[in-house]
């Protein structure tokens with residue numbers, strides 16, 4: 485049966501990581517990974533996650549199924565975190581959440597919901613966006629179109645072009661926005677820009693689909709929620725895909741939530757039922773373990789404070805690396821101004837260097853970044869940063 489099958493091409497990011505693993509150069513540096521790494525290159529378990537996990541295992545009396553929507557403590561905690569407790573109270577049954585296998589599970593379940601609601605739905609994504617948005621959403625049956633976002637020539641958001649494109653999106657279409665820490669560019673809307681975009685979407689009757697994968701990695705948990713909360717204030721319909729992979733470090737536990745907000749309790753209840761039906765036909769129920777841990781961390785004050793502290797330390801470290809990289813590169817060469825790097829948010833940013841420089845860095849110095857020039861700031865360390873600065877400056881200046 486499988487004799488005639490051709491293997492699928494390697495995922496470009498995973499393929500590059502494989503190439504890195506096989507590289508024999510002992511000084512190799514990997515800036516292409518998609519996970520947080522500490523100064524020693526480890527992706528640590530958060531202290532509060534470790535403690536909550538031990539407590540959970542100790543107290544757990546059964547591995548029986550839980551409610552189909554998922555763990556209530558996790559879902560309530562996630563809603564409070566994203567929307568703020570007052571807003572959650574105000575929305576009442578106009579907001580609903582379903583536990584999902586990671587942010588990808590949430591994106592896919594919400595895509596299934598959109599297809600059920602309107603098989604002709606078009607989702608507009610930023611240009612560029614996280615490459616996995618395409619297969620994840622298109623294979624559910626959605627059409628994807630792009631709106632202008634990042635200007636490679638200016639190394640920043642082309643806000644006028646973005647607004648012009650969003651103005652042209654037909655009523656009823658869905659606009660996918662990154663809640664914070666835009667992947668791959670690290671270029672985020674300012675609060676004022678969020679206001680403007682969301683006002684256009686309100687006027688034009690768009691639905692907001694917000695992908696939240698890095699909350700707390702940008703400016704802080706509250707600050708990073710600005711766009712989400714403003715969207716909920718302004719728009720009658722908002723759907724949110726939340727991931728706990730990065731901000732709780734629960735990558736392999738597959739922890740996330742699909743959140744639906746509408747202007748009527750009955751519409752929200754119907755939409756939630758469609759998300760649960762989609763889950764039932766795909767995988768029945770989401771895994772519990774990571775959600776159990778994150779739910780406990782969010783609901784226990786001591787764990788919660790420790791988690792916020794550690795998340796803040798991670799954010800501060802990435803911001804320091806980002807500033808050191810921008811300053812280092814500006815001091816080491818005169819071809820390009822890299823000041824824009826210091827203004828980016830989260831784990832990723834583009835270096836904006838020519839692709840040939842990326843390829844030369846890889847082949848000559850075993851410094852790996854994506855061809856798009858995306859780097860993971862957390863792939864830098866206090867030790868390898870001076871080497872990256874020196875080599876990028878040297879190759880760029882040739």
Ligand SMILES: Cc1ncc(COP(=O)(O)O)c(C=O)c1O
Pocket residue numbers: 518585586587588589614662667695696697727728729735739740
């Ligand atoms: C923009 C974006 N959305 C969603 C996700 C989903 O992550 P996960 O399914 O691992 O929770 C990621 C992960 O890299 C991401 O970068």
